[in-house]
Amino acid sequence: MDKRDSEILQLTVDAGILLLSSGAETFRAQQTMVYIAKNLGAEGFEAYVLTNGIIASLKGDSAHAQVRHSPRNGMHMGRVEAINEMSREIANGVLDLEGARARLEQIRAMPDIGVEDQVIACAAGSVCFGYLFGGGVLECMMAGVVAGMVQFMMVMLTRTGMNRIFARLASAAMLVCAVSLVEVAYPWLDVEITAIGALMPLTPGVALTMGIRDYVSGDYLAGTIRLIDAIFAAGSVAIGVGAALGFVNLLGGGIVLWN
Template sequence: MDNTKEILTLAVEIGDAMLRCGAEIYRVEDSVIRILEAFGLDDFDAYVLSNGIFASANESREDACSVVRYVPLSATHLGKLAALNQLTRDICNHKCSVAEASERLKQCKKIPVYANAVQLLACGIGCAAFTFMFGGHLPEALYAFFVGLIEQLALFVCRKRKVSRFLTNVYVSLLISLLSLPAAAGVIPVLHDKVVIGAIMPLVPGIALTTSIRDFYNGDYLSGTIHLIDALLTALCIAVGIALPILLLRYGGNLPV
């Protein structure tokens, strides 16, 4: 087949986009293999990690080719992932050619994230809801709502300045801790711990931890270890940011808790 390289590149590009959106390892690998099969390749191999894709085709022929792609860990985007899954299904059902699939892939990559105002409101409501869930009452939920708004604004700033994820977690959790200090000092009559727990939940790496367990279950031990280390380091950064102001003020004698 004279367009083997084009087909292989397309399959890897789709797998790359799926990984960047937070897809499971086994799903990405299965999608890449099904795409190659749908376009008629019969001598190929694909190996997917949580941050990389290795694929080759026609290894026993003169037109042998291979593609290696590094994929950095990134945030989940379910909208893009749903569109990419539909594209893969259409390819497997022979509803689009290589050229059409490439064009649709470009469109999938252009799907935007939610507007900043929506993300801002969602973070505030999420923090308030988590505060209720963990035993807080209306005053704590309202306080956590405003902390969540400021938290999301800080995330916007870190994203704009391209701060690393780990430093972002330290900075934002530190900000959350500082914003909760008036409650801890008794200046504002709300339960300090409930506010902090509710406000840090948008930072907690629940998806990364769940993905690592799923990878272990599917036998992808290397990918599971990568996601597990990522989750543990993220949790450590959050703990450092939250604890630092509280410990400094407590041992400084200015915090009654």
């Protein structure tokens, strides 16, 4: 019985960590873990979930505890959904402990989105945003092209282990340089719409909104972490843009290409 308790704890914490690192909210990770443990027949399970870690204990015949740090990976809603499905099947009795463990391994092995797909998705999104911000065909196309390039650069920079803040800063700076080059070729281009459309994947709009949503639901800690994340992301983008604008204007020899 004691061994089973520790295995249940291991499984629930693994599931919770996978949820957190795939971009699920803390309360979802918390609820899912409690739900899985309860339906596997473990009484006395407690979990405290932070944005980047989990503390959990299970008090059966003897007490077990786990403290785990969650690395930050990219968002993966497919995994979140699969773990949700898994917890439901555990509750329905379709999956037992062994089955759940095998399922969790499958979920962990789900493929991540490739660089090409990320570039295409960002480009397509920015084409649409270019239109929503009132751009014409040229602005939309250029926003898409630049956004694709920027996402490629983001991925490559993060892969080298660069700090996310500096990766954002460098990508935003590159974006401004690219848009300015396009403007040299097409002087009638609306630079602002193009740049903002292309910037959308870098801006932390969702982080800000979801952070406030955490506040509204009473989770001030998770909300604060997301809010500060959003502020830093916005600041790094703005510094990148500001620096690159200064540089471009310097190259323009006093002619303001874009203010």
